[in-house]
Amino acid sequence: MTDLQLAKQKLNGDSLAFVIIKDGALLRTGTRDGIGELLEAIDALGEQARGAALADKIVGKAVAMVARTARIRAVFSPLMSQAACDALARAQIAFEYDRLVPLILNKRNDGPCPMERLTLPLDDPDAAVNALREFAQSGARAQLPPR
Numbered sequence: 001m002t003d004l005q006l007a008k009q010k011l012n013g014d015s016l017a018f019v020i021i022k023d024g025a026l027l028r029t030g031t032r033d034g035i036g037e038l039l040e041a042i043d044a045l046g047e048q049a050r051g052a053a054l055a056d057k058i059v060g061k062a063v064a065m066v067a068r069t070a071r072i073r074a075v076f077s078p079l080m081s082q083a084a085c086d087a088l089a090r091a092q093i094a095f096e097y098d099r100l101v102p103l104i105l106n107k108r109n110d111g112p113c114p115m116e117r118l119t120l121p122l123d124d125p126d127a128a129v130n131a132l133r134e135f136a137q138s139g140a141r142a143q144l145p146p147r
Contacts, residue, residue, distance in 0.1 A: 002053070003073075004021075004055070004074040004076055006026075007020065007021040007054065007076060008076045008096075011056070011057065011076070016029045016057070017030040017032055017056065017057055018037075018041070018054060018056040019056075020053070021055075022049075022053070027048065027049070034136070035063065035066065035115050035136060038063065038066055039066065039129070049070040049072060050071040050072075051071065051073045052070075052072055053072070053075070053076070055075075055077065056075070058078075058079050058080075058113075059079070059080045059095075060081045060113055061081060061084050061128075062115035062116060062118065062119045062132055063075075063077075063084065063115075064083070064085075064088050065087060065119055065122070065129055065132070066132070067093060068087065068125040069125045069128075072093060074093065075093060075094070076096045079097070079099050079101060080097035081100075081103055081104045082101070082102050083119075084104075104116045115135070118132065119132065
């Protein structure tokens with residue numbers, strides 16, 4: 001079984017937010033919604049994340065940019081946006097999804113997810129992750145670009 005298959009199985013079986021696996025070993029899991037816990041995990045892992053597989057319950061462009069900066073090798077999600085697919089493909093990161101959507105929506109389903117909206121105009125993964133870190137630390141919606 002590949003790392004991505006293991007991560008996918010753990011994500012689906014344990015109702016987690018994300019799972020990171022490398023060389024058959026479980027590196028990190030997350031249970032919280034949002035991107036903050038994933039950023040914390042990637043920071044804690046450092047270079048150890050390079051070449052790992054990530055399964056995340058929702059992958060928009062924000063998660064794709066985090067995967068790119070961490071040099072994740074493969075990504076799975078039950079729900080992935082087209083912008084995430086494009087960002088992962090650009091970095092030659094393998095990806096799988098169950099359902100592809102044009103855009104990840106917010107919890108009210110009346111507009112884009114704040115993280116998707118924040119990262120959509122950004123092409124540089126480092127700039128995107130820095131913006132996500134600032135947003136996660138401050139929680140300030142004022143940093144979001146207008147719809």
